C-alpha cells in the first residue's frame with residue numbers, strides 16, 4: 147500500500163508537471179545554495195588557515211624588548227637582548243618547549259657571477275624548518291645538524307630568490323657568494339602561500355646555519371627566537387615560563403611584559419576559527435532562506451494534493467483509517483518530494499564542485515570538497531523543512547471531517 | 555444493539571442553524587433488516603452517518619453494543635468504523651486508481667492484518683459478490699452494478715455486524731439494483747444487521763421494518 151501511495155504520488159506529480167517542477171526547483175536550488183555556500187566557506191577557511199600557517203603553526207616569535215619598570219637597581223627603559231645561549235637556556239629550563247631556534251638576520255648582498263642581488267638573510271637551527279613550515283622542493287633539503295656542527299657554507303634559498311638568480315628550478319647545487327664567501331645551494335623553498343610574516347616572506351629569504359653565520363659576521367646578539375610548545379594548549383603556560391626564566395638571567399621583573407616582545411601566533415588561529423565560524427553560520431542562514439522558500443512551495447503543492455484527494459481521504463476515514471495514519475502518509479510524501487529535490491541538489495552540487503575544481507582556483511578557495519559535516523547539516527535542514535512543509539497540509543488532511551470529505 | 559435517545563444534529567452554518575435531526579429516539583436489534591425512507595433533506599443520511607460513527611450528534615445519547623459513543627475520541631471511532639460497521643454509498647466511493655482487490659483490501663490494512671491473510675480474505679469476499687474474475691480491474695473497467703458489488707465486498711471485508719447502505723441502488727439500473735438487493739437479502743439471512751436508505755418502494759417492501767423520517771423527526775418505525 148505504501149508502494150501504491152508512491153505510485154499515486156508520481157501520478158500527482160505527472161498531472162502537476164509545472165507546479166512540481168517549480169517546487170522541486172526551489173528545493174534543488176535551496177540545497178545547492180546551502181551546500182555550495184558552506185563548501186566554498188570551508189575552502190576559504192582552509193586556504194586562509196593554510197596561508198596563515200605559511201609562517202608556521204602555533205609558534206611564538208620573541209624579539210628583544212625594553213623594561214618598563216625599574217628592577218634590582220636597574221633603571222626602566224633598559225634593552226633586553228638575547229644571545230644564542232639564551233635559546234639553550236630556554237630549551238633546558240622550560241619543559242613546555244618542544245622546538246626552539248635562534249634567528250640571526252640581516253640584509254645582505256648576494257653575488258652570482260657578476261650579478262648582485264639583495265636578499266634577507268636568516269641564520270637558524272634545523273628545528274626552524276619544522277616550526278616555520280619551510281618545505282624544500284624535491285631533491286633539496288633544509289640545513290641539518292651536521293651543517294650546524296661543521297659550520298658548512300650551505301644555503302637554503304627562497305623560490306623568489308631562485309627565480310631571480312637562476313630561473314625557476316635551476317638553483318639547486320649552484321654557488322652563490324654572500325660577503326664574497328661562496329655558499330652551496332642545498333635546497334630551494336617549495337612555493338607556499340604565506341599571509342603573515344616578520345621581516346619579509348620566506349620566498350625572498352636565504353637561510354644559512356647559525357654557526358656559519360657567527361663565524362662570518364660574529365654578531366653578539368640574535369635578532370629573535372622562534373619556539374613552539376608540545377601542545378597548543380600549553381602555549382600560555384610556556385610563555386609565562388619563558389618570562390620567568392629570562393627574568394632571572396637578564397634580571398628584569400618577571401611581571402614586566404614589555405621586557406620581551408612575544409608574538410603568539412596561536413591567537414591568530416583562534417581569530418580565524420571565530421571569524422570563519424561566524425562566516426559559515428551567515429552563509430548557512432543565506433542558504434537556509436532559499437531552502438525555506440522552496441519549503442513553502444512544497445507545502446503549497448501538498449496543500450493542493452490534499453485538496454484534490456479530499457474525497458479519497460474521506461473514504462479512507464469511513465473505512466477506519468486513523469488520523470495518525472493519514473498524517474503520516476502526507477508527511478512521508480512531503481519528505482519524499484523534499485528528499486528527491488535534495489538528492490538532485492546534492493548531485494548538482496557535486497557536479498559544480500568538480501567543475502570548479504578544474505578551474506585552477508586552488509589559491510583562492512582551495513580544492514573544494516563537500517565535507518560530511520556540510521552534507522549532514524544540509525540533510526538535517528532539508529528534513530526539518532520537509533517535515534514542517536508536510537506537517538500543515540498533513541494535519542489538515544488528517545483532521546478533515548469524513549462526512550464533508552466524502553461529499554467532496 | 556443500537557440505542558438512541560433524544561439525538562439532535564444541528565448544522566451551524568453561521569447565519570442559520572439547520573436542524574437535521576430532532577429528538578430522535580431509535581432502537582435497533584441485532585439481525586434486523588431496516589429501510590429508512592423520507593423526502594429529500596429529511597435527515598436520512600445524517601441519521602445513517604451518526605449510526606455509523608462517521609458523524610457525532612450535537613446532543614443526545616447514543617450507545618452501540620451497550621457502549622456510549624458520545625465519550626469516544628477520533629481514534630476509537632475509527633476503530634468502530636473499521637470493525638463494527640460496513641458502509642455502502644450511492645456513488646460507490648471506490649478509489650479510482652486502485653484495483654478491485656486493492657479497494658477491498660483497504661479496511662483490512664487499516665485493521666493491521668497481515669498480507670497473506672488479506673489476500674485470502676479479499677479473494678473470499680470478491681468471490682462472495684461474484685467478482686472473483688475481476689480482482690485486478692480498476693473501477694472504470696467495471697459496470698455500475700459491479701462497482702457497487704466491489705463496494706459491498708469492501709464493506710464486508712472486516713466481518714462487521716452492521717451494514718449501512720445509503721441509497722445503494724440509487725445509481726443503478728433496475729436489473730443491477732435487483733442483484734444488489736438480493737445480495738443484501740442474502741447477507742441478512744446470514745445474520746447481518748442491515749440498514750438501507752432508499753426511495754424505492756420495491757426495495758423497502760422486502761424489509762421487515764421501515765423508518766419514516768420527516769424534517770429530522772421519525773414519523774414511524776422508531777421501535
Ligand SMILES: Nc1ncnc2c1ncn2[C@@H]1O[C@H](COP(=O)(O)OP(=O)(O)OP(=O)(O)O)[C@@H](O)[C@H]1O
Pocket residue numbers: 550565566567572573574592593594595596597598599600601
Ligand atoms: N454539512 C452540512 N451543513 C449544513 N447543512 C447540512 C449539512 N449536511 C446536511 N445538511 C442539511 O441537513 C438536512 C438533512 O440532510 P441529509 O443529507 O441528512 O438529508 P437526506 O434525507 O439524506 O436527503 P437526500 O434524500 O437528498 O439525500 C438538509 O436540510 C441538509 O441541507
Ligand SMILES: [Mg+2]
Pocket residue numbers: 598599600720
Ligand atoms: Mg442523503
